Every structure is written in C-alpha cells, then in structure tokens.
Amino acid sequence: MKIKKFDYEKAYYLFKKIRCTEEKIIEIYESNIIKSPVHLSLGQESIAVGVALASEKKKDIVFSNYRSHAHFIAHGGNFKKMWAELFGKETGLSSGKAGSMHLGDLGINFIFTSAIVGSAISQAVGYSLALKMKKLNSKVICYHGEGAMDQGTFWESLNFSALKKLPILFVCENNGLAIYSDQRKRMKTLDICKKVKSFGVHTIKIKDNSTKNIFQNTQKALQRIKKNGQPVFLEISTYREVDHVGINYDFALGYRKKEKQKMMKSLNELKFLKQNTKNFKQIEKKINKEISDALNYSLKSNFPHKKCIGSNVTKE
C-alpha cells in the first residue's frame, strides 16, 4: 500500500458532492418523487470522505447501513444509478427493488446495505474471513453507528474478527444518537474504545471533524491491517444535522438543543477544504452537472416492469 498524500481537491469534490446531493434530495422530497424513507448524512460527510480517500478503491470492500449516501458517493459508486434507485426506476442499482436503505454497487465492492441495525457487521467480518481464506490482499471497511454497538452481535463479531485475525476496519460514526435516543440513555460507559480494546482490537479515536485527520488515521489503520492482518476500530465523533429519517431539522421536537457550533462544523470543514482547492469553481460546476445529469437520467428512466417483481427471488 502506497502512502498517499491528502488531496484537498478530491476531498472538496467528494464532500461538496455529498452535500449537494443531500440538498437536492431535500429540495425535491416534498414532491413525493422519492417515495421512500431517506436517512441523510448531512454533518457526517467528513468521515466518508476521509475514509474513502484513504482506502483502496475497487480493492477494499465496503459495508455500510441505511445511512449510506455519503459512503456510497465518497467511495465512488455509480451516481446516476444511485439517483435512479432513489426514484425507484429500472435503471437504478437494483431496478428500484432496494431504494435508499439498501444501496449497493459491486463496481466498487460496495455491498448492498441493510436496514436492520447492526446486522451487516457480522457479514462484513465474514467477508473479511473469505478474503483471508482466499489469500486476497484486500480489506473490509465496515461503517456503523454507535447505536449498532448496543447490539450484542457487534461484540460477537468484534471478538471473532480478533480471534481469527481478520483484515477489517470498523468505522464507528458516533453521532451520539439512535433516532432520538441519546447514547447516554443506552450505554452505561461512553468510552467505546476502551470496551473495544478489552476485546483485543486496536482502536483509534478521532474527536474532531477534520477530513484530513480522518484520512490520515484511516490510512494508518489500513496499513496496520495490511501489515499484521488484524482488525482495527476507528471511532469518529460526528454530528447529525437533520432528523434521523426524512429531510427536516428536528430541533422543534425538543429532544435536543440546536447547537450552533456543532451545526456549523461540517460547513466550516467544507469551507476549509474549499480554501485549499484552487479550481473549486470548476469542481462545483462539475458536481452540478453530475447532479442534473443524474436527475434527468432518473426522470427519463422507466419504472421497472411489473413482472420484474418476481425475478431474482432465488438464483437459478
């Protein structure tokens, strides 16, 4: 694995693209054209961008969950097909059968995601077991929320990955929330890394929102995995800007206070990346075009034919 330098331009491009995509979803959501729940990543972009830039594209395997737009875009998933999938069209990633909660693109080894909290983690571990068995020199990156660590399967999977010395990076996006439930309402001890360490897995904790920092630590983690073939756990503190599901701010619900500083973190990071990107104008133009192309593509596409419902239930 070559040591890569942090590329501000790429980072800006991905970060901005994620943000613009989410904003476009918000813009059109009320029209009811995306007839499906969406779990937005606004506020959490730097994780996806930092991790994706550090990873080996098309080689590493990515597992995520229902909140996967950012991961999908950052890792370079097919953008048009993603939009078409959100629109439920036959040109979508899964002909519309998946929707926002189950995005996947094998072109970049992005495994179709699950909407059951924590249920893909053991699968990610199983995939890394297969990599090891097949002596393939790649790794699994498994994104999950801190809420997924409430599930016993997280600890079972973690133990197994350590026991079998598997090439997997766990990326815990700790936004402190599971829907409206604060982490403190669910966990006695908040020092997640300490728990993970006691299970025998190396941990790295990142408290700030710096894409570069995340990139560097991820790179370090991935190198470590490559070297000694053992799992690493990354905990990254982050902030969810909007409601758990859907497109609205949820401060009016009263369960959490709007913290202006936290709300601005992601936008400030974006600004910072922009300041380090010379041709940001071109990039923004490119993004706008990508989005409008994808929208057009998706709008023009057909819905899947009725009979498509019966296909691919089982493999012949």
Place this chain on the structure above:
Amino acid sequence: MKIKKFDYEKAYYLFKKIRCTEEKIIEIYESNIIKSPVHLSLGQESIAVGVALASEKKKDIVFSNYRSHAHFIAHGGNFKKMWAELFGKETGLSSGKAGSMHLGDLGINFIFTSAIVGSAISQAVGYSLALKMKKLNSKVICYHGEGAMDQGTFWESLNFSALKKLPILFVCENNGLAIYSDQRKRMKTLDICKKVKSFGVHTIKIKDNSTKNIFQNTQKALQRIKKNGQPVFLEISTYREVDHVGINYDFALGYRKKEKQKMMKSLNELKFLKQNTKNFKQIEKKINKEISDALNYSLKSNFPHKKCIGSNVTKE
C-alpha cells in the same frame, strides 16, 4: 444484611450432599431410569456452596442453567422433588415436564432453568429490574458459564444492568470449556473481568477453589449491591471433572489432558471442609438418608398421567 461467618459445617454438608448426589446419579445412570441428559457439577461444587451460603435464602432470586444440580442443592431446593423430577415422576418439581435441564423451586426463588446458552441472563436482569421497581430489598444471583459470555446477549444484559443500576450478582463459573471447546478457541482476550469492567460493572476475580474465599467475596459483593444497588460480576475459575453431558470421564476423547492436580482440587477442598467439621459422621449419615429417602420417594411415585401433557400450556 448481617455479616455472616463462614460455617464449615454447613459448607461441608452442602458440598458433600452435592457430591453424593452426583455420584448417585452416576451409579444409577446406566440403568436408564433417568431418561434424560444430565450435566454434572462435579468439580464445581465450591462455587455453588460458597455463593449460596453468602446469599439470603428465600429472599434472593437464583437464576442458573442446565448445569444446576449443585446450585439447586446448595440454595436448598426441595431435594425429594428434584430427584422425582430427574426420574420424570408426577411428584417432581414440574411433574416431570422439566427434567434435569430445567430444575426450579419457587420455595427458594430458584427460577426454572433454561438449556439455551445465555438465554436466562437477560431474564435475570429483568427480574432484578422488577425488584427495583417494586422496591423489594432483595437481589438476583445469576450463575452462568464463561461460554455464555460468547453470546452477545451477555453484553447487552450487562450493559442494561449497569445502565439501570440493578441489584444483580453475575456469577461466572469459568471452567474454560464449552462442551469440548476451549475458551481460547472462542475468545480473543481471556481477561473477562477487564471486559466486564469496561462496561461499567464492578468485578471480583477468584482464582482458587476455596469455598470460604468464594463465600467471603460473594458476601462482599452482595453487600455492595445492597448498598449502592448496582451490579457486581464475580468470575470464579473452576474445573469440570467429567464430560459436558452424561456421567463419564472424557479424557479418552483426547481433547484435554487429565490434570491430576485439577482433578483433585474439589476433593481436596471437600477434605479440608471435613477436617473443620466436627460431626461430619452425623452429617454424612444425614446425607445418605436424604438420598435414600429421595430415591425411594421418587421410585414409588407415579409417572404423570397422560392427560397431564396438555395442562399448563397457557395460563387460564
């Protein structure tokens, strides 16, 4: 809670009674009168005896598992009915519906046990939640093997007990084996207490086999629970003398070596207790009589009537 002194005589009585019971089972098992799997506690008696002597009889609630003969006897469960249950008779604890794997006696708050590894732990926690809600001043004692800690539910339950500050004592009987599977084949890190501590639960580790030591530590733990109403975890190293299930030594299977020193630990402890018991002869007589009475009682009892099969499926 009064501080109790360790009572050698009681300890000898219970320890010996457990041992004699298991030996009697071994003696008669080939006759096929106990038509059911038995999971013997030989080698692990000191845990049951030490914990039971420290607990408040008829006040504390006891959860165990399929390997419960020792716990049942030590906590003072109805001995005749236990035997009748092993024989599948209508006079048994559950009219024969339960058998060895599901012993229970509400007279001593001994909850009917489960044969699914780890599945009673969350229930024990739930029971302690109820105690707290009802402001009852008692505690739950939950025995489990180290194998049960492979299950995610252990960590879920542990976290919840700490989160809600529940009056429960976890007693981990660490015999290092799950059937024929060594702990090292199942867990990356063997420092169980460290893991438990990281979840926010106080731990005590006991490495030797001393009934008195177990008694004293359990008493300390129970007092702590009473005082601050929070869970405590006790890990006690122990040794399983015979096969996981059934009555035979299993060294010939070759998966573990016979370690003479370990094999003698429990017998040496029994000898030690005996040395400190003046009227051990009387006690032994009493035990013999109890066993032969129980056997007679069970032999004379009828099998449940056929129609009994349909009763108590649901509560009217």
Place this chain on the structure above:
Amino acid sequence: MLQKNKFVNNITYADAILSATKIMLKKNKDVFVFGQGVDDPKGHYGTTLNLHKDFGEDRCFDTPICEESMTGVGIGAAIAGMSPILVHQRMDFLMLAMNQIVNMASKIHYISDGKLCVPIVVRACIGRSWGQGAQHSQSLLSTFAHIPGLKVIAPTTPHDVKGTLITAIEDRNPVIFIEHRMLYKNKGLVPKGYYKVGFGKSRTLSKGCDITLVGISFTVIDCINAKKLLQEKSIKAEVIDLLSIQPLDMSKIVSSVKKTKKLVIVENDWINCGVSSEIISRLIETYNVKFEVKRIGYLFTPCPTTSALEESFYPSPEKIAKVSYEMVTKKKNWKPRKIKTKEIEEFKGPF
C-alpha cells in the same frame, strides 16, 4: 351499535392504543411500557406519547437497541410479577428476539408446570408501502401462531385495538400484539373507559350471502373495499375480521361458509404455511362443509421498495373483488375499477 356520546369518542387507532395503555397504567402499578423510542417526541406514532411524563420515567422508558435481551428483560420482569408492554417499531425486528419468544416465553409456564407465568405483551407494528422495502414490511403472523404457549392477536378497528390491548395486558400469557402502521390514523367509535374484547373471537364486520371474505389486520380494509366493488356487481360479500390468530375462531367462518359456500382468505402475509392454510385445513378436516376457496396474500417475493412494484406485491380490493366475482359468477368478464385505499394513498412518510 355504538353511538358517539359522552362515553364514546371518535378517535384514531393510535389514540385507542394510548387510551388502553393509560387505563392499564393507572389501574395496575405493575404495568410498564418500554421499547426503543417509546418516550421520544413521536411516541411510536402517538401510541405511547408522553406516558413517561404522565406516569414517570420508570414506567415508560427507552431502551438500547438490543431486541433479544430487552425481550428477556421483559420476560424476567413478567416472571417477577410485573406486566411489561414491549414496543417494537417493526415486526421485522422481532426476528432478533425469536429465541426469547419461541424458546423461552412460550415455554416457561409449561416447563414450570404452571408455577411461573409470563404476562408480557409484545407490541409489533407491520410496516407497509412508501418504500418500506424488504426489511420493514414483514408480517410473519403464522410464525408465531405455529408456537404453542403464545397468543397472537391482530386487531383492525380502533374499538378492537383498545379492547384487545386491555385483554392482552391482563392476560397472564405472552401475547404477540400485532398492529399495522397504515391503521394508526383510522378513526372509529371507542368507549372512553375500561372494556375488554376477548381473544379467540373473530368479528363479522358486515353481512352478505354470496361469498365470505376473511381479512387479517390491514387486509380487512381491503376486504371492506372489495365488498364495495362487488356491490357494483350485486354480489353481497360477508366480511370477517379474523382478529384473533391464536387462538383461532372457526365458528364465524364455518357458519358463513355454510351459507355462502365460497371463501376468499386474504392474508396480510405470505401465504405459504400461513394462517389461511390453517383455516382451510380445519374446514376440510373437521367441519362438514363443501366450499370453494382462494387464498390471496403477499406475492412470494421479498417486498420491493419501488412503488412501481409494491402494488403487485400486496393484496388489493381489486384483486379480491376479481377473484370473488369469478368464484361467484364463474365468469372472467370483469375488471374492477381501481379503488383508492386512502391509508396507502395519503401516506407520505418519512417512516
């Protein structure tokens, strides 16, 4: 028939659940409510709204996301004499708690030969439509009905959901209490106070002599709409709300089928090894009735997310009406008009 008056309200299915819960929380100090998000600002579609404020945080509380152990906690508390109500946002999540439900809750009373009992109510909500997809739309009713020791109930009307919930909470057995997201906003007349609707009784919602339609949970609404369509062809359908899945009430179905000789059972689930097949088998095995029968249910595929396919997946008033028409008339010459199911059409998410 009920009339609106000072004792009877016109309220939603969600409010009926809330009302039953409040009555029971007041009546019995051992009752408590727990589950993910029960104390959050949405209060599970309003069904648990503000209970934690009204009754204290000890009696209505949020949990970590760990279905297996929380079910175990409920069972343990029930054994200890409490009456827990455990709320699940989706039926699908119960798959994580199957060990506790199937191996433990259903068997503890029996294993202890009656000495312990497990009075837990497991509330589970079936999701549907607007892109719920494969993992938020399952119903799995028959999975629970298959297990001795469980009771399974799936009320459709506000009146019945309140009455059966009170019954469920007072029942000393584990009860799987099945709700449907698309029913929460439906209104109906509901007595204000305490009342019970017994288990093991289905409900004839409207009379007819030409064909019997049996619905379960949301498909009862489909049957009612199908009945309207069939009226356009002068076919009179009798609509039965199965209501109680376990125990199962055959009496109303038997007498209806004796009259109509024609039966359509509309599963709110996949058909294979479902409740409808149980009903058919009992009719054949035990009752001396000659009849024709068709089952309608979810297509035997996972539920697709896109709305373009959802329609083919679910039973609908048209499908039911068409099948019924063909059974009654032996003709295939009618394509019922598409009727709008307001619950489905009006739903706009996000969850």
Place this chain on the structure above:
Amino acid sequence: MLQKNKFVNNITYADAILSATKIMLKKNKDVFVFGQGVDDPKGHYGTTLNLHKDFGEDRCFDTPICEESMTGVGIGAAIAGMSPILVHQRMDFLMLAMNQIVNMASKIHYISDGKLCVPIVVRACIGRSWGQGAQHSQSLLSTFAHIPGLKVIAPTTPHDVKGTLITAIEDRNPVIFIEHRMLYKNKGLVPKGYYKVGFGKSRTLSKGCDITLVGISFTVIDCINAKKLLQEKSIKAEVIDLLSIQPLDMSKIVSSVKKTKKLVIVENDWINCGVSSEIISRLIETYNVKFEVKRIGYLFTPCPTTSALEESFYPSPEKIAKVSYEMVTKKKNWKPRKIKTKEIEEFKGPF
C-alpha cells in the same frame, strides 16, 4: 433399485453426510465447514468427524457460541464467493439466528436484484426423545418454508441425505438443511461418489392403493412402520417422503391422492400453520381432487421431558395406522399393536 457393490456402500445417515461433505471439500476449495464442535472428538454425531485433520483447520473450525453472528459470518463469506456449511447442534438454536436467516440471507439476492447471492448451507438437527425437553426438540420447518428466498430440505434416507447435501452445497441460495438425530445411525445403500438428488421432488417410498401417507423427516419412519401395521388389516398404504419442503412438490401427492382418495399427512412438527396445511390448501385450491384428510403431528404443547409424556407428544406408527384404518374402513374397531420404533427404543443418550 440400488445394489451393494463396489460403487455402493451400506452406510449410516451420518456417514452419508460426512461423505457428501468430503466430496465437496475436495471438489471445491471454496467450501468450508464451521459451527460449534464440528472439530471436536464427536464431530457432530460423526457427520464432521476429523474434517479439520483431513482438510485443515481453516476449512473445518469451531466457533464461539453466538449463532446470530456466526450466521452473519457465513452469509458474508458466501457473498464473497465462499460456500460455507454452518452446523447447528439443534434446530432450536436457529431461533438466535432468525434475523440473519429471515431478514438477511433470504433477501440479499432480491435486494441486490441478482447481483449478490448467498450460497450458505445451514445444517440443523432436530432433537427427539430421551428427555430432550422443550428446548432441544423443536422442528419449525414451516417457519422457514414461509419465507421466500430460502430453500428447505429434510431428507430421511442415507441416499437422499448425501445427494441433497451435495445439491445444497452447490445451490447458490441459502438452504436450510434439516437433519434428525434419530436418523443418524440408520443405514442404507449409498453410492460412494458424487451424485445429486434434486430439490423440489418428493419421493414415493412404497406403493399402495388404499391410503396415502405423507411423512416428513423422522415421521417417514413412522409412516413406514404404520404401513406394516396396516398390512395386518390388508390395507395398502402408499408412503411418500416429502423430502423437499420448499420448493414443495405436489405432483406425487396429487397423483397418489387421486388414486387413494385418502390422505394422512404426518408433520414432524406442530400442525398449526404447518406444511401439512399448505399441502391441503394447495390440493383444494388448485387441484381438482376429492379426498378425505387428517393431519397428525406434535401435540400442541411444548415438548415434555419425561418419557411418560413424550409418547403422547409425538406421532407414532399406531396413531397413524389407527387414523388410516378408520378413514379406510369407516370403522373404529381396531387398536393397532404397539410397534417398537428401534431408533427411539435403542437410544440411551446422553445427548
């Protein structure tokens, strides 16, 4: 008919499983076996004995006790192109893995619209008798048959267990492979090499014209014994081994029932919402057959531990024979003699 020769062995059901597994481990380097105790000295009743020695510890390994995650590990490895075989000591333990099986394995192929597939074989053993009790005796076949995307197979003979296991391992879908503890020691003629027995086909084990007996897993043995009893009354029973639960083969049952007009289905499970009810419903709904039918299965209670009650719990040759006799003769004047089921009588534990 097969004959013993140099290509055909007379071996046990357990050895047939072992043989299929070895053949596939040799044939395909992506195949591996894992599960609690698969590498222990007992090798799951001999079915995995010494595989870790013969094929290496990477290809046959023990696991921690955590069914949910180990199933997920298997699914993940399957997605990655491996062919895992996951062994469970008891069917009951699958309740801990229902989320992975029902919410994940069965749906991944569909959700990805065919791009991923999950070729995992989940082997599960049904326990019975000698005090297995409520938690080590469940079968729950229909629970899996209810879910689209799964295949469910329950072979009875050594020949079929080998052939279907090879088919299962080569199948690219999740297969629930159901064994029965009481079958492991049964012997039969089994070809030594590689061969497949296809899914979706039941098997007529013996011909008869008076009544059709359909058995599933161990109850096939009961049906065979019942046939012997019925011969004493000159009643000729046709015995069908259902074998494939999902997909379900109706053809053999239909043609048999057309001939006999009388059907007894013996579930190796509780009856309610079971496979037998599905068979009956399909016969009624789809096929134009007039017939009488009875279902026999586990009593609708948890399984009691004491042997005094176990007998009442399970189907038996006598029960089957008695019901069959009464259906054929319309008389109630026969009490079949008690026949010894050697598998049950000879079993002496401990597990």
